[in-house]
Amino acid sequence: MIDADQLAASYEQEVGDLASRLVRANSINPPGGEVEAAEVAADYLRAQGLKVSVDVFDGARANVSARLEGVGRRPGLLLSGHLDTVPVANVGSWSRAPWSGAVESGVLYGRGSLDMKGGLAALCVAAARFARADEALQGDIVIALTAGEETNSLGAHRMCSQGGLGPLSGVIVAEPTNLDVGYTHRGALWLKVKARGRSAHGSQPNEGVNAVRLILDWLGDWSEIEAMVITEAHPVLGKSTASLNQIAGGLAPNVIPDYAELVLDIRTLPGQAHDLLIRQLQGKSEAVEIETIRNAPPLATDLRDPLVNHCKEAALGVAGEVSLRGLPYTTDAAIFAEELGVPAVVIGPGSERLAHTDNESISVAELASAAAIYETVIRRVLI
Numbered sequence: 001m002i003d004a005d006q007l008a009a010s011y012e013q014e015v016g017d018l019a020s021r022l023v024r025a026n027s028i029n030p031p032g033g034e035v036e037a038a039e040v041a042a043d044y045l046r047a048q049g050l051k052v053s054v055d056v057f058d059g060a061r062a063n064v065s066a067r068l069e070g071v072g073r074r075p076g077l078l079l080s081g082h083l084d085t086v087p088v089a090n091v092g093s094w095s096r097a098p099w100s101g102a103v104e105s106g107v108l109y110g111r112g113s114l115d116m117k118g119g120l121a122a123l124c125v126a127a128a129r130f131a132r133a134d135e136a137l138q139g140d141i142v143i144a145l146t147a148g149e150e151t152n153s154l155g156a157h158r159m160c161s162q163g164g165l166g167p168l169s170g171v172i173v174a175e176p177t178n179l180d181v182g183y184t185h186r187g188a189l190w191l192k193v194k195a196r197g198r199s200a201h202g203s204q205p206n207e208g209v210n211a212v213r214l215i216l217d218w219l220g221d222w223s224e225i226e227a228m229v230i231t232e233a234h235p236v237l238g239k240s241t242a243s244l245n246q247i248a249g250g251l252a253p254n255v256i257p258d259y260a261e262l263v264l265d266i267r268t269l270p271g272q273a274h275d276l277l278i279r280q281l282q283g284k285s286e287a288v289e290i291e292t293i294r295n296a297p298p299l300a301t302d303l304r305d306p307l308v309n310h311c312k313e314a315a316l317g318v319a320g321e322v323s324l325r326g327l328p329y330t331t332d333a334a335i336f337a338e339e340l341g342v343p344a345v346v347i348g349p350g351s352e353r354l355a356h357t358d359n360e361s362i363s364v365a366e367l368a369s370a371a372a373i374y375e376t377v378i379r380r381v382l383i
Helices: 004-009 012-024 035-048 113-132 154-162 211-219 222-229 274-282 306-319 332-340 364-382
Strands: 051-057 061-068 076-082 107-109 141-146 168-173 181-185 187-196 241-249 259-268 288-296 324-327 344-346 361-363
Touching (some): 004 306, 012 035, 035 141, 076 364, 113 141, 154 332, 168 306, 181 306, 181 332, 211 241, 211 259, 211 288, 222 259, 259 274, 361 364
Parallel strands (some): 168 344, 181 324
Antiparallel strands (some): 107 361, 181 344, 241 259
16 A cells, blocks of 8 residues: 555656746736647647547637546546746746746746646646556546636536536546635636717816726725725635726827726625626616626535545545635635535645735645545545
8 A cells, every 4th residue: 555655756757847848838817828738738638548538619728628538427536727827027037937847846836826727737647647557546536737727717617518428426626725725715707897978078077978987986985885885894815805907098198088997806705796796886876887707606615524624534544734724815615605505615736925926936845745645535536
């Protein structure tokens, strides 16, 4: 019987190699172009014996679905990660090229190494080990690698709407959690508020309709918006929040603006209805139009669900310690949970505090530990 340290160590070479290749495939979003990274993952999974499909859409967007079929009739287990990364703001500030995929002294460097091509590689190599082994799975291992998670989760929504993923007992998403078990997180509701007026010469403001004034009138007292959004604090996630993060309007100092817009970033708690919030905010004024940019629900998996316990016990066995906690960010886990009606857990390598930073990096040993955890959970669920 291989012990936990040996199990994790046995993954290091393979997971480091795959993660490095994925980092070298630039898939920043925006603008969004996951095809190259999708093909890297798909080629690897095909070579290991999984049934693989690459779904290319909207030009250069791509999802990957893969399946290792079991011999039993048990519901399958979905393992998921996203293929896109955030952009690089200042290449010159990086000590290594952002898409080098360099591995030095046991550390993988590059954009996406932590968020989340490293975790994506870990779930792929864990599934591949079962494809190469002579073990009878009682249900399918299903892999969903998605486009667009960093902006609007269009890949996860597309996969759910197309069907073909289930039946499933649960979903594991490999976002960075320091190998803790994330069972709940806040939702993300991004709204663009648009006001349309009528342009005129700046010396004759009464001849026009000032769109900037319209949108400021809608905005009004910020405390009114907070009163709509912020509810009683969640015991784990704290309070919901609202932030005004973008505002724009006007063409020139001497032109009455005919258009203005602002963007709100609202982070919601389990139980908050996004459609109700939108109606309440729209109700502040008929002079504006509200467009939903992102609508990602909160995640609220029952702590008593067997998947939570399986992940906790697997992480304890491999990492020696684990926390059950809420997460500050939003993930595709909530999309899968809501649209597929299954429990979802977020557990992956690396600290979320380092996500989206310059000189992004992650320990290959931690990627290997994540792969060992995923293997252990698969055994508990499907064997």
